[in-house]
Amino acid sequence: MRHFFRSDYEQDMSLFQSNRDRFWYGLLLILLLIAPQVLGEFYVGELGGLFIFAIAGIGLMLLVGYTGLINLGHAAFLGIGAYVNAVLLKQGVPFVVTLPVAGLFTGLCGAIIGRPTLRMSGLYLAIATLAFGSIIGTVFQKWESVTGGFDGFAVPTPYLFGIPLDTTNGIYYTSFVVLLFVLWVSANLLRAPIGRALVAIRDSEVSAQSMGINLAWYKTLAFAISATMTGLAGALFAHYVRFLAPDSFDVLLSVQFITIVFVGGLGSLRGAILGSAFVRLLPQAIAMVRDDLPFGIGRLPGLEPSLFGLVLVLVILFQPGGLNGMWLKFKGWFQEYPFKRQVSHRRQKSYAKSERLK
Known part of the structure; x- marks a missing residue:
């Protein structure tokens, strides 16, 4: 198996582990840049939606x-970013201003919500964030003078240097650039003291506090950063759907974001992207095979959310590492071949936090 030995501090701080990683990621970047020139409009649109979901997935x-903080109202942050961006565009504010303002305003909302929930954890925090999502949904419905209520309103066309961005290729490239920016910020953030503090809080709040980490500050910061990234995704999502309505940001969308995190693999930026690909491709796969399913299963109401729930349960039970864990196993298997050992890829028993203290 290939091992990399670091010889200086700069090598340890590099974003890429080796020149081989730089080559493959560079090749992937080139392929994604030329994809709209090769693929059809439908596939380019789906990739643009995947990028938007990946941005929100990285935030979550x-x-x-x-950080270890659950959020069942993540779709509310997406909706805030979408409405702020659309309303500002309607007032004549340029897109280069509305995009960052939507992210910053959503981040402020995240900090406001994160502050009073600092003493909550686990199920109580999940219920609190779910209630927050319901409250924001009600605001979208009742504040008709701004959001249009249930009727909604069409999102104005954004322009950048006189070029309209609401085309399929425009949304694709804009979302791709924002995704690269969010990935770069997240990767550097996790290598900084802030990232190490967040991981310490996730592993043990008592130990983190004993090391001098301010739990209130870092938890609030985590909510703010997560909401900011999701606000950027919401601004792009508004142009992706081109029409905003309150029912676009319901609980099912929050469940999809949770599915992205757990199916992709907890604690992995790559897992957020893989989970986003799964969430975006599953509805298309269901649509393709719906008519061929036996016993009228394809015509049952609620088929899609039921499959999301089933997949989430199966992943938690049989593949806790998610799609990223599967990728690491396949990668290790090919690196060790033909000297692989079956025992090396056997799933190890995992323990809950309370069990580790016994």
Whole structure:
């Protein structure tokens, strides 16, 4: 198996482990840049939606996977970013201003929500964030002078240097650039003292506090950063759907974001992207095979959310590492071949926090 030995501090701080990683990620970047010139409009649109979900998934991953704080109202942050961006565009504010403002305003809302929930954890925090999502949904419905209520309103066309961005290729490239920026910020953040503090809080709040980590400050910061990234995704999502309505940001969308985190693999930026691909591709796969399913299963109401729940339960039971864990296993298997050992890839028993203290 290939091992990398670091010889200086700069090598340890590098974003990429080796030149081989730089080559493959660079090749992937080139392929994604030329994809709209090769693929059809439908596939380019789906990739643009995948990028938007990946941005929101990375934001939730920082909160759930790296800080250990659950959030069942993540769709509310997406909705805040979408409405702020659309309303500002309607007032004539340029897109280069509305995009960061939507992210910053959503981050402020995240900090406001995160502060009073500091003493909550586990199920209580999940219920509190779920209630927050319901409250924001009600605001979207009742504040008709701004949001249009249940009627909604069409999102104005954004322009960048006179070029409209609401086309399929425009949304694709804009979302791709924002995704690269969010990945770069997240990767550097996790290597900084802030990232190490968030991971320490996730592993043990008592130990983190004993090392001098301010739990209130870092938890609030985690909510704010997560909401900011999701606000950016919401601004792009508004142009992706082109029409905003309150029912676009319901509980099912929050469940999809939770599915992204757990199916992709907790504590992995790569897992957030893989989980986003799964969430975006599963509805398309269901649509393709719906008519061929036996016993009228394809015509049953609620088939899609039921499958999301089933997949989530199966992943938690049989593949806790998610899609990222599966990728690491396959990668290790090929690196060890033909000297692989079956015992090396056997699933190890995992313990809950309370069990580790016994």
